Amino acid sequence: MKNLLLTLTLSLAALPVLSAHAFAADDLPPARAAEPDAADDLPPPRMSTRKPRTVEASAAESAATLDPTDDLPPPSAKKSYARGVKPTLKYGVDDLLLELGGLPDATEADTYSTLRAKAYVLWQPSRDWELRAGARVDGAMQRGGGADFTDLSADYTDTYVRYRSSDTRLTLGAQTIVWGRADEIPLADRVSRADLTRFVLDDLPDRRRAALAARWEQTLGDYKLDAVWLPVFNAAELPDASSVWSPINLATGEIIGIAPSPAVAALVKNAAISEDEHGSGGGAVRLTKTGGAIDYGLTLARTRQSQPYYQIGGTPFAPMLTGVHPFNNFAGADLELESNGITWRMELGYTDAIPVTLPTAVTITAPSLDWVGGMEFFPGGADTRINLQLVAQSLQTDKTVLQLTEYYGTNGSIETSFGQGRWSAGLRFFGGFNVKNLYLNPEISYSGWEPLSVYAGYHYFNGEDRTLAGFQEDHSMAVIGMRGQF
């Protein structure tokens, strides 16, 4: 019995070792070879975003005096350690673009080159106040046809004074405010000023300019009320009249969105073109809720749209085309939710008075009902992003007009990156279902030379009359360029 007990004791003593070996020894990975350690050549760290203060010094001191053998952390702080906003002065170039484009099919030009540079300075002396000033230089050069031109212009970018207190933020000055949820064509985008100098070649943020506005943003829990008043109306920035991206083609006598005809062409070619920019731009309010299962928004606006509607006037001997921007009322609702790896976005909008043109060249207005629905997802949960949107636009009129009264189509983008994010490839597109209206913009870019990236791409347009791509059908363009921010 004594021997048996001894055997048992020995067996039990040996059990953990034996079982460990029998259990997993084969699964234990081989000891790794030492990884070559990267040289410690990092630049000095940004140890702090602010200068040390007394409170921080004492906190650091208490941490330093802790017994290093004590595994128990100290009790939580009783009050918040908000340190206040450090006065900051920031400046930089927030956009640089140099692009060379070749237009193989255009009669007006062989090349179109672009320079765009934006710089800013931002001063925040305290939490409450923020001042920003920004300026931009835009250059365009069109060569190789009958409509050569060179244009260099300067403009302001966001230049404002901002005051914030608790949940209130007030901003006065030139601002770029783009409302909405859908990509590229958000319906709630009613207070921004469009930049049409490069048609649709750029992403949405670069197709907008700062406009003079007074803005009140009030946060109420998960809700935000955003009210904007445009005391002075700012029309869209238009390209040079000779530019291939002009909404009026002086060579063919066509106006974008209007069915071409010999009568219209004769009128356009002889008309004096002007812009009506007087008065205020109106105002709008937007209520949004973010957080929880669904984000949503409601928008009410009485504003003038910055894109011109060309009204035909004058006399047969002295025709006039005037870019007008009539007030219209807009009511819209939008929502955004995520389900099964897909982000769904939707916008619905009603506009009461869209100006349209009768065959007699008389302008009337008609209400419009618009809808955009989109889905964004990452196939396989990896590095490719796909955003697909459906678009429906319906002008509520039974009269025959020169514009399209119904449009159903799609748009979106596909983007992917590779080479540890140094390379990216993408495709932006739109296409019509009920009319041919095709735009494709494949692009590949290399961003290995930060802060600059270089890219090559193509803008392909093909469509019927009265469509965007149809209007630019001869202006498909191959581009190479460089972008940067520093």
Place this chain on the structure above:
Amino acid sequence: MSPPVSPLHLIRVFFLALLLATPAAHADEASNLAQRVHERPNGSDLVTLGRMVLTEKDHAPRIREIVTYRLDKSNGETANLIRFLAPEDIAGTGLLSIDQADGSTDQWLYLPALDRVRRISSDRKGGRFVGSDLYFEDLQERRPSEDRHRLLGKQTENGILCDVLESVPVDADNSVYRKRILWVDPATAIVQRTDYFEKDLKTPSKRWLLRGKKRNQGYWTLTDSRVIDLSSGHETRMVIDSALYNQKLPAKLFTSQALADETIESEYRP
């Protein structure tokens, strides 16, 4: 009447029972270790200021400066806010993640160019975070119950005799990885190394290594670590230059308002 049971037979049965019970005991031990790693004291909230260095052979390193905020809420939610400070092309971009108690995650992205908060899918587990070797999954909280754990033995790593822990997803669709092997310092429950297996169960595709740690306010902060893509040699080094625990971060910091207005969170930066 049944025949009397001999003492030798009883001992054999007892010994056999012990042997049979051993895997279960080890599974418990492994789960306990995984739980200890998960529950390692990390403060009720944390602010870090750090850098992510993307290194690739024959290329200049790319550096991203990041400030992060984390708050563990009493209802089991964990909120995270990440803000990029540099380089300029992504500066101001913010990512807000709310890990719900039920395991789901809500995420919003703030894009300064559009001044817009966008809800994004948290399902992008295998996407590379700002072009680094970290996947979005690596940034998400992973609960021990989402994996089956097994102790493989002991091995020295960083000069410490570590417990080697294998973790395999209970639901294969729940992770980019087919398994992970962790080298855990049993004294502190700090992971010293992790090997990630994606396609091949025998050959790791990625390795995370701890380079340095430091005590801040009594908490261990992993101040320097790196992730190596074992096939390409790409490396992402993560350096935490400053960490502040238990700052009583307000819940307001983890809202779309703070995501869209850098000023609100900048009050709490180190």
